[in-house]
Amino acid sequence: MFDKVLVANRGEIAVRVMAACEELGCETVAVYSDADRDGGHVEYADEAYNVGPSPASESYLDQEEIIDVAERAGADAIHPGYGFLAENADFARRVEETPDLTWVGPPSDAMETLGEKTKARTVMQEAGVPVVPGTTDPVDDADEVRALGEEFGYPIAIKAEGGGGGRGMKIVRSEAEVDDALESARREGEAYFGNDSVYVEKYLEAPKHIEVQVLADRHGNVRHLGERDCSLQRRHQKVIEEAPSPALDDDLRGDIGEAARQGVREAGYTNAGTVEFLVEDGEFYFMEVNTRIQVEHTVSEEVTGIDIVRWQLRVAAGDELAFAQDDVAIDGHAIEYRINAENPAADFAPTPGQLTTYRPPTSIGIRLDHAVAQGDEIGGDYDSMIGKLIVSGDDRDHCLERSKRALEHFVVEGVHTTIPFHRLMLDDETFVAGDHTTKYLDRELDADA
Numbered sequence: 001m002f003d004k005v006l007v008a009n010r011g012e013i014a015v016r017v018m019a020a021c022e023e024l025g026c027e028t029v030a031v032y033s034d035a036d037r038d039g040g041h042v043e044y045a046d047e048a049y050n051v052g053p054s055p056a057s058e059s060y061l062d063q064e065e066i067i068d069v070a071e072r073a074g075a076d077a078i079h080p081g082y083g084f085l086a087e088n089a090d091f092a093r094r095v096e097e098t099p100d101l102t103w104v105g106p107p108s109d110a111m112e113t114l115g116e117k118t119k120a121r122t123v124m125q126e127a128g129v130p131v132v133p134g135t136t137d138p139v140d141d142a143d144e145v146r147a148l149g150e151e152f153g154y155p156i157a158i159k160a161e162g163g164g165g166g167r168g169m170k171i172v173r174s175e176a177e178v179d180d181a182l183e184s185a186r187r188e189g190e191a192y193f194g195n196d197s198v199y200v201e202k203y204l205e206a207p208k209h210i211e212v213q214v215l216a217d218r219h220g221n222v223r224h225l226g227e228r229d230c231s232l233q234r235r236h237q238k239v240i241e242e243a244p245s246p247a248l249d250d251d252l253r254g255d256i257g258e259a260a261r262q263g264v265r266e267a268g269y270t271n272a273g274t275v276e277f278l279v280e281d282g283e284f285y286f287m288e289v290n291t292r293i294q295v296e297h298t299v300s301e302e303v304t305g306i307d308i309v310r311w312q313l314r315v316a317a318g319d320e321l322a323f324a325q326d327d328v329a330i331d332g333h334a335i336e337y338r339i340n341a342e343n344p345a346a347d348f349a350p351t352p353g354q355l356t357t358y359r360p361p362t363s364i365g366i367r368l369d370h371a372v373a374q375g376d377e378i379g380g381d382y383d384s385m386i387g388k389l390i391v392s393g394d395d396r397d398h399c400l401e402r403s404k405r406a407l408e409h410f411v412v413e414g415v416h417t418t419i420p421f422h423r424l425m426l427d428d429e430t431f432v433a434g435d436h437t438t439k440y441l442d443r444e445l446d447a448d449a
């Protein structure tokens, strides 16, 4: 195992990774920007280094500085968490090429292949995995897009090669919208991901978002840990995630799990990853692979009892996965609520400020992943997440009952939060029945879907 791990991230995920390091007997190194001098992850780590000013581009995204700190601190591995540099294949390669440093993540080659959505689609198709109908090459011009619209039937989605979180994705409902949509998808792709290449997919009207957690070691073993249902989304961003999905039967569950395994095997993947699918009318279609630990990995941990971050570290250190696919059992139900400093009554606008009161719920069935305490500032420099509330129960109904109790006893003052919104969802018939699709919330909130 590693002696010392640098965690190139902040907030709850940095603390989550450090917790796993600690249990494995590794020392931890934090990096922080000027805004995070008093950050929870700085306090948690054994050592901490300032890597620059508050803007992420000058600190958490400064590849050179982070590698330099790792060397100075004598770290032997870097874990990127999620966001920031986590899916940056160039950074992964730099870490791989630095003597005495190990990248806690997939090989940079696999990240590169899967990070480009058209390449990923090709790999999956070769592995026999059904993909969302669409192109496996980038499209050149509006005429080509119109021809594809004819072929697949509208609506179609124009998606940025490097896109994610709904960014760089434009929905086209008729031929007349093609020109504008193409231009803005390219513009967003360039602005957010530095890549203006786009491709076209059939746009499904009412799918479920189902994703499969995978773990692969360097000895050829690939396991899946079942699925998560992330269908409750607002403008293509996940709001509540759960495991298992209320919408899958055992056959479909088994098929999707196996497809995910086949796909990552084909890509030469190791470490933890997520294969995302859209599911509609009992059919599943590959959408993309996320080559990192995800925000919502927690719910899979809760229902399988498998510590995914611990395995990320162990696999990166060369260990073999110690369990067979048949050993993975789904027990009970878990739901994650993202507690963000946002005002649900004002279009979920971020509301930075001080947590004048912060009293999270306790007791049976509750897991809280956070890196804040009462009196802390939720700044405006990074995302608005305060923490994640993960509730477990014997089954979904039990989990929902517990969630009511947990959210009722979660007291935050000083900033608006998403707590009142989550509480409303627990009284929402469609959500409670598990019948919601990715389009449900936008329709309910009357946002432009």
Ligand code: ADP
Residues within 6 Å of the ligand: 132, 157, 163, 164, 165, 166, 167, 169, 201, 202, 203, 204, 205, 207, 209, 233, 236, 237, 276, 278, 287, 288, 438
């Ligand atoms: P990410 O999963 O990284 O957020 P995307 O931007 O590709 O990446 O997708 C975000 C969300 O947009 C998905 O969860 C899904 O709700 C929706 N979406 C993406 N592609 C399609 C599609 N072809 N049809 C319908 N919905 C889609």
